Amino acid sequence: MSRFHIDDSARWPLGRFGALAGVPGVAHAVTTRAGPHFGPDARAAPTARAAAAVAAELGLAGAAWVKQVHGGTVLRAREPGIAGEADALVCDTPGLAVLGRSADCPLVLLAGLRADGTPAVGVAHASWRSTVRRITVAAVERMRDELGVDPATISAGIGPSAGPCCYEVGPEVRDEALARLGGGGSRFFAPAGDRWHLDLWAANLAQLAAAGVPESRVCACRICTICRGERFWSWRVQREAAGRFAAVIGLVAP
Numbered sequence: 001m002s003r004f005h006i007d008d009s010a011r012w013p014l015g016r017f018g019a020l021a022g023v024p025g026v027a028h029a030v031t032t033r034a035g036p037h038f039g040p041d042a043r044a045a046p047t048a049r050a051a052a053a054v055a056a057e058l059g060l061a062g063a064a065w066v067k068q069v070h071g072g073t074v075l076r077a078r079e080p081g082i083a084g085e086a087d088a089l090v091c092d093t094p095g096l097a098v099l100g101r102s103a104d105c106p107l108v109l110l111a112g113l114r115a116d117g118t119p120a121v122g123v124a125h126a127s128w129r130s131t132v133r134r135i136t137v138a139a140v141e142r143m144r145d146e147l148g149v150d151p152a153t154i155s156a157g158i159g160p161s162a163g164p165c166c167y168e169v170g171p172e173v174r175d176e177a178l179a180r181l182g183g184g185g186s187r188f189f190a191p192a193g194d195r196w197h198l199d200l201w202a203a204n205l206a207q208l209a210a211a212g213v214p215e216s217r218v219c220a221c222r223i224c225t226i227c228r229g230e231r232f233w234s235w236r237v238q239r240e241a242a243g244r245f246a247a248v249i250g251l252v253a254p
């Protein structure tokens with residue numbers, strides 16, 4: 001199984017992580033600009049329609065999502081629909097998926113096992129603001145503490161996003177990152193004139209490692225939505241015309 005590939009045989013092209021494909025009882029996908037069409041508004045009808053459609057395509061009864069607010073809050077999903085305002089969701093309900101929506105922000109998919117062998121899943125919307133608030137660590141810890149998942153069993157995929165090649169930020173972003181992450185946060189920034197390029201993939205890979213997820217189970221697909229955006233939406237490229245793609249992961253009902 002390849003690290004990340006796009007399956008063109010489904011109803012829409014769907015990205016799949018090799019690292020997640022082997023987790024028993026778990027289905028996942030990353031959607032593309034081909035659809036289904038998630039709008040920018042979490043509470044609007046297109047998002048609900050697209051969430052239901054992608055869940056059905058994965059053989060699941062429904063999906064839950066959040067209004068993403070660039071914070072550090074994790075919620076637990078128990079039923080389909082909008083679960084509240086947060087930037088990560090975890091779930092152990094059979095037949096239910098959780099999904100994140102993006103145009104440039106990394107989405108981190110998580111799947112792990114409890115002591116009885118049953119799976120649980122999670123998704124994090126790792127925008128720069130959520131990344132410096134350690135949203136990926138918080139999602140893994142919520143799966144561990146509330147759902148009983150051993151982080152050593154977790155497999156993870158980091159979806160397409162603005163990459164270190166293109167993701168230019170101002171000094172205020174680096175200042176906040178260093179204030180929240182400590183001096184070690186500087187390694188995720190490379191100088192670009194009087195601004196910086198931020199590597200959100202490296203920052204979230206580091207968070208997965210810090211949370212106890214084995215490196216061998218983690219894949220960052222390393223597709224930049226800005227310079228390789230033919231398949232994925234980019235806020236920085238399309239601005240107001242940008243739609244949203246989704247990363248979705250759920251538990252197949254036994």
Ligand SMILES: [Zn+2]
Binds near residue numbers: 165167227228
């Ligand atoms: Zn790029």
